[in-house]
Amino acid sequence: xxxxxxxxxxxxxxxxxxxxxxxxxxxxxxxxxxxxxxxxxxxxxxxxxxxxxxxxxxxxxxxxxxxxxxxxxxxxxxxxxxxxxxxxxxxxxxxxxxxxxxxxxxxxxxxxxxxxxxxxxxxxxxxxxxxxxxxxxxxxxxxxxxxxxxxxxxxxxxxxxxxxxxxxxxxxxxxxxxxxxxxxxxxxxxxxxxxxxxxxxxxxxxxxxxxxxxxxxxxxxxxxxxxxxxxxxxxxxxxxxxxxxxxxxxxxxxxxxxxxxxxxxxxxxxxxxxxxxxxxxxxxxxxxxxxxxxxxxxxxxxxxxxxxxxxxxxxxxxxxxxxxxxxxxxxxxxxxxxxxxxxxxxxxxxxxxxxxxxxxxxxxxxxxxxxxxxxxxxxxxxxxxxxxxxxxxxxxxxxxxxxxxxxxxxxxxxxxxxxxxxxxxxxxxxxxxxxxxxxxxxxxxxxxxxxxxxxxxxxxxxxxxxxxxxxxxxxxxxxxxxxxxxxxxxxxxxxxxxxxxxxxxxxxxxxxxxxxxxxxxxxxxxxxxxxxxxxxxxxxxxxxxxxxxxxxxxxxxxxxxxxxxxxxxxxxxxxxxxxxxxxxxxxxxxxxxxxxxxx
Numbered sequence: 001x002x003x004x005x006x007x008x009x010x011x012x013x014x015x016x017x018x019x020x021x022x023x024x025x026x027x028x029x030x031x032x033x034x035x036x037x038x039x040x041x042x043x044x045x046x047x048x049x050x051x052x053x054x055x056x057x058x059x060x061x062x063x064x065x066x067x068x069x070x071x072x073x074x075x076x077x078x079x080x081x082x083x084x085x086x087x088x089x090x091x092x093x094x095x096x097x098x099x100x101x102x103x104x105x106x107x108x109x110x111x112x113x114x115x116x117x118x119x120x121x122x123x124x125x126x127x128x129x130x131x132x133x134x135x136x137x138x139x140x141x142x143x144x145x146x147x148x149x150x151x152x153x154x155x156x157x158x159x160x161x162x163x164x165x166x167x168x169x170x171x172x173x174x175x176x177x178x179x180x181x182x183x184x185x186x187x188x189x190x191x192x193x194x195x196x197x198x199x200x201x202x203x204x205x206x207x208x209x210x211x212x213x214x215x216x217x218x219x220x221x222x223x224x225x226x227x228x229x230x231x232x233x234x235x236x237x238x239x240x241x242x243x244x245x246x247x248x249x250x251x252x253x254x255x256x257x258x259x260x261x262x263x264x265x266x267x268x269x270x271x272x273x274x275x276x277x278x279x280x281x282x283x284x285x286x287x288x289x290x291x292x293x294x295x296x297x298x299x300x301x302x303x304x305x306x307x308x309x310x311x312x313x314x315x316x317x318x319x320x321x322x323x324x325x326x327x328x329x330x331x332x333x334x335x336x337x338x339x340x341x342x343x344x345x346x347x348x349x350x351x352x353x354x355x356x357x358x359x360x361x362x363x364x365x366x367x368x369x370x371x372x373x374x375x376x377x378x379x380x381x382x383x384x385x386x387x388x389x390x391x392x393x394x395x396x397x398x399x400x401x402x403x404x405x406x407x408x409x410x411x412x413x414x415x416x417x418x419x420x421x422x423x424x425x426x427x428x429x430x431x432x433x434x435x436x437x438x439x440x441x442x443x444x445x446x447x448x449x450x451x452x453x454x455x456x457x458x459x460x461x462x463x464x465x466x467x468x469x470x471x472x473x474x475x476x477x478x479x480x481x482x483x484x485x486x487x488x489x490x491x492x493x494x495x496x497x498x499x500x501x502x503x504x505x506x507x508x509x510x511x512x513x514x515x516x517x518x519x520x521x522x523x524x525x526x527x528x529x530x531x532x533x534x535x536x537x538x539x540x541x542x543x544x545x546x547x548x549x550x551x552x553x554x555x556x557x558x559x560x561x562x563x564x565x566x567x568x569x570x571x572x573x574x575x576x577x578x579x580x581x582x583x584x585x586x587x588x589x590x591x592x593x594x595x596x597x598x599x
Contacts, residue, residue: 002061003027003160003467004073005046005168006126008135010215011154015044019157019168024048026164029340030075032470038062038071042213043128043135045073050470052077052259052366058097065102067094068109069130074101075160076123076145077474079255084118108136113208116140116222120255120479124160124203133213141223141480142372143192143205143455146342146463150200156211161342161464162200163591172199173592175553181420182428184413184580185403187573188346189456191428195343196584205455223480225451227443227487238505241489245482246506252479253279256368264289264364266356266473267320269308271500271507271516272370276476278510280368281316289363290318293356295325308515315512323359325352331534335590340468344587345461346580348528353465361469371458372477375449376486377503378442378494386441387495394441395430398448404571404580413558413581442491450483529576531566539566539582547594548585 005023007015017039024035024046031048038045047061062073078084081100084107089095093106100121107115108127113136116123122144127136137158139147149158150165150172159165166173179194190196192204203209206223236244253276257263265280267273267290280288290313294304306322313320330351337354360367374380382401386394399406405413407423429448438444459475466473476482486494493502504516531539542548543559562569562578569577588594 002050002075003030003048003164004061004075004124004126005157005159005164006073007044007155007157008128008211009042009155010213013042013154015039015042015155017044020044020046022168023157023159023164026167027159027161029470030160030467034060036061038064038073040071040128040130042133043071045071045126045128047073050365050467050472052261052472053081054097054099054101055260056097059099059101061101063097063099063101063105065105068105070105070109071128071130072101072105072108072125074104074123074125076121076125076140077258077472078103078119078121078123079258080120081258113210113220114222116208120481122474122478126158135211137203137209137211139203139205139207141206142451142459142478142483144459144463144475144478146460147203148195148200148342149203154215156215162195162197162202163339163342165200166197166591172197174198175418175551177418177420178424180414180418180553181407181410181424183344183584184410185405185407185425186429186453187402187404187457187571187575188344188580189453190343191452191456196588205451224437225447225483225487227438227447229439229490230488233488238493238502241493241502242506242509244485245489245502246509248479248482248485249275249476249506250279250282252476252482253368254283255479256474256476257283257285259366261365262289263366263368263474264291264360265318266290266360266367266369267292267309267312267318268370269305269310269312269515270370270518271504271511272373272477274308274312274370274511274515275503275507276368276370277312277316277318278507281318282510286317288316288318289321291321291323291356291360291363291367293323293325293352293359295330295352296327308518311512311515321359321363323356325355329355330528331538334528334535334538335586336468337465338583338586338590340464341587342464343456343460344584345457345464346575346583347457347461348575348579350461350465351528353462354468357466357469357471361471365470366472366474367466368474368476369462370477371462371473371475372450372454373500373503375446375454376477376483377500378446378491379499380449381499383442383445383499384495386445387491389441391433391438391441391444394444395426395433397441398429398433398445399426401572404573404575404577413554415552415555418553440491442495443487446491446494447487450487454478528579531576531578536566538586539578542582542585542589545585545589545594547589547592551585551588553584554581
């Protein structure tokens with residue numbers, strides 16, 4: 001929901017409202033319904049609005065509360081805003097709108113920096129105090145909504161997308177070696193605060209940053225995930241856990257119905273999205289719009305899972321939309337999807353989500369999605385080998401299953417001037433896995449994936465691709481209360497039944513067994529896994545372009561080796577190594593305005 005931008009200066013100069021407007025111009029798709037701007041001395045804010053709650057002009061942003069001396073720009077949704085509004089009304093606050101944005105402003109005035117702890121929802125926001133000049137930036141617990149920034153000595157700029165900051169200019173666009181290392185080794189996961197560009201950073205999840213008028217700032221982390229057993233639940237049976245998980249998910253799904261417009265569901269036909277549909281039906285939702293996407297078979301690999309989504313659509317009598325994408329739509333959509341990426345994303349399903357969102361946005365403005373269940377409930381193949389393993393040995397097992405290459409292999413790929421001086425990705429994972437408050441190696445890996453990998457891969461991908469079409473995606477599996485409950489759950493219950501055992505057993509109370517006991521599926525986009533024809537040409541052109549040669553990221557011998565047999569080398573996560581390199585170059589050439597980006 002929406003896109004925000006801003007500039008805050010520290011040297012007495014007025015903020016550059018024109019630069020803020022340029023950033024908003026780069027985010028029209030995120031907020032096609034309205035545009036607003038605000039300037040007051042050293043601060044300028046801009047906002048592109050996707051109208052979901054309070055569709056009237058009273059919900060316009062940036063929102064100025066003259067009585068409280070606060071101005072706010074906000075992206076996201078606070079699902080418990082009505083309850084908070086009632087509570088704040090009891091404290092004497094008066095409201096001029098029915099929006100969650102105004103509730104945030106009043107909550108900040110009442111609770112100060114601890115206002116974020118009261119929110120159930122997804123958010124990235126900026127609040128400015130008129131009298132003190134203080135600027136407060138914040139991002140939700142699990143990083144569902146993005147917030148990028150660039151700093152110089154005399155100012156900070158921030159926006160909901162990285163390309164928006166680049167659009168405004170005056171950004172160091174050289175490649176960050178640490179981020180490049182993460183991108184090429186950790187399957188394109190680049191943890192905050194890094195991005196691929198040296199001059200752009202992102203606010204970490206669960207963080208409040210307070211920026212004073214003299215440019216000094218401080219960060220406060222307001223939430224962390226405790227992955228230890230709760231002694232109050234020590235006596236719980238398997239059935240107790242299943243019922244608690246189902247009820248917590250039911251509450252999460254119900255919360256995400258809050259909207260002044262209809263809410264649909266992205267239905268893959270897997271357990272996770274099917275559960276969302278089933279629980280919505282149990283909540284009394286009839287005529288629910290559900291959407292599934294499929295592609296043509298390539299290389300013998302099926303391009304759709306309609307047989308499963310059809311089962312759920314029939315079971316719950318949804319208004320189901322099968323979206324079939326022909327090969328002729330894929331190549332043009334590839335360039336559009338890259339333009340929609342705030343950061344380079346190698347997962348093939350980015351294009352699938354882009355095309356799916358395009359079609360879904362013709363019917364609804366809000367959807368619920370099943371992202372996050374695998375990271376929260378142990379659905380991936382690298383978790384079972386960690387069972388019973390000492391945490392000191394867990395890092396190597398995790399890296400072997402997940403990392404695309406180690407530091408030694410990186411030397412064969414990246415030229416020395418762009419290579420990080422140490423195995424930074426392995427170091428990051430090691431530090432995270434050794435943090436306290438994770439009882440076992442499985443707990444530590446799930447916490448890492450939930451708080452880092454999930455944020456900077458699937459969640460970011462869904463946000464970028466849906467918002468490219470003015471579509472808001474809500475993720476009930478990332479309700480923080482559900483995530484906290486799942487982290488307390490004994491690992492063996494999550495690992496059972498080849499992963500997500502406790503969720504599968506909970507699901508049997510809602511779903512047909514053939515959807516639960518099916519083989520694990522993925523979002524298949526065969527044309528981008530098996531590079532050939534125009535897709536291979538597109539990658540070859542990007543890697544051989546003048547811009548790529550000038551940048552000089554990769555060794556020519558390695559690029560030539562991959563191009564000689566483009567589908568020979570797949571990563572442990574079934575990614576194409578050539579696609580990794582080509583996608584990065586295509587993204588850079590697209591967003592840095594370099595020539596030679598299209599055939």
